[in-house]
Amino acid sequence: MKRLLAKFSIDPYILMLLGTVVLASILPVRGVAAEIFGYVVYAAIALLFFLYGAKLSLQSIGQGLLHWRLQSFVFLCTYLLFPVLGLGIAWLARGHVTGDLIIGLLFLSVLPSTVQSSIAFTSIARGNVAAAMTSASVSNLVGVLLTPLLVALVLGTKGVTISLDSVVDLGVQLLLPFAVGQLCRPWLGPKLKAHPRLTSFADRGSILLVVYSAFSAGVVAGIWSRVDAADLGWLIGLCALMLAVVLLVTSVMARKLGFSEEDRIAIIFCGSKKSLATGIPMAGILFAGSAVSLIVLPLMLFHQLQLFACAFLARGFAARPQAVPPAPVPARVN
Secondary structure (H helix, E strand, O other): OHHHHHHOOOOHHHHHHHHHHHHHHHOOOOHHHHHHHHHHHHHHHHHHHHHHHHHOOHHHHHHHHHOHHHHHHHHHHHHHHHHHHHHHHHHHHOOOOOHHHHHHHHHHHOOOOOOHHHHHHHHHOOOOHHHHHHHHHHHHHHHHHHHHHHHHHHHOOOOEOOOHHHHHHHHHHHHHHHHHHHHHHHHHHHHHHHOHHHHHHHHHHHHHHHHHHHHHHHHHOOHHHHOOHHHHHHHHHHHHHHHHHHHHHHHHHHHHOOOOHHHHHHHHHHHOOOOHHHHHHHHHHHEOOOHHHHHOHHHHHHHHHHHHHHHHHHHHHHOOOOOOOOOOOOOOOO
16 A cells, blocks of 8 residues: 555555545534543644654754744745735635635635644755754744734734734643743653654644544534535635745745755745644634634645645655765875
8 A cells, every 4th residue: 555655656644634534524523522622632732842842952943043044035935925925815716715715715824834844845855954943943933923913914803803812822832832842852852853753643643633623613513515616626726826836936036045955945845834733723712613614724725735745846856966075186195
């Protein structure tokens, strides 16, 4: 089975995500079980950010932050280019998809970048991993405060409630575990480095949990009766357009600005991503009621599209010839 998936360049995790959606559609969690499951999801996300904090060294953060040109460019792509594109995409979507889905497209555009997949794809492509690690992590940390503000700016009062409590909730679930992880890093850091699958398992597992929770809520709320094939077609097309524009801009501009190939790879993979693991908990806090299941649908579709596209690009970058160091000049014998 693994050989078959590798032959067609299919990531097994993509199939797991699709299977989770199917499972939630057939057997959604309901009632008291849904409430308990919500606490499980909350704990899984907190654990994930705790592990990120325990894994990321202050030295790596410092080195990455010193590369201010790269960090600034990725930051502008994440929090300026994407929101501007989101407004344009939302304008194109008017009259074709429902209002909650348009809000979802705008919400998608103001989210932070991913952490695990940005770093993983940069590593596979032989890019600047340290810069990718810092850029993606800082994007998530800043996003805890910046994303709610951008949501309020872009959406105004349309279906979103921004309050001090919302910001505090995001900080408690995301930022506080990261800080605790940093404090525990002297003891846990070496173990996590020796067992990288632990963080990967927590990352992917938490995403599966939040996808199941979100789609279950959507099924219970009748999401599929509110989204038809035309809506899905428009959403997939608009998300693909947004992703293609960002990939093109990051690739071309990074080259024109004189970044090295390794830095350019980090920029492409960090600047083109949106975080599902961060976005779904944020949506649950910022948006009320059954609308959440529709609002996060564009994010889920975009997430899968970016995994497919970046897996393809990473393989292409990895296949490029490695630079051969110049041969040493033999010493002259007098």
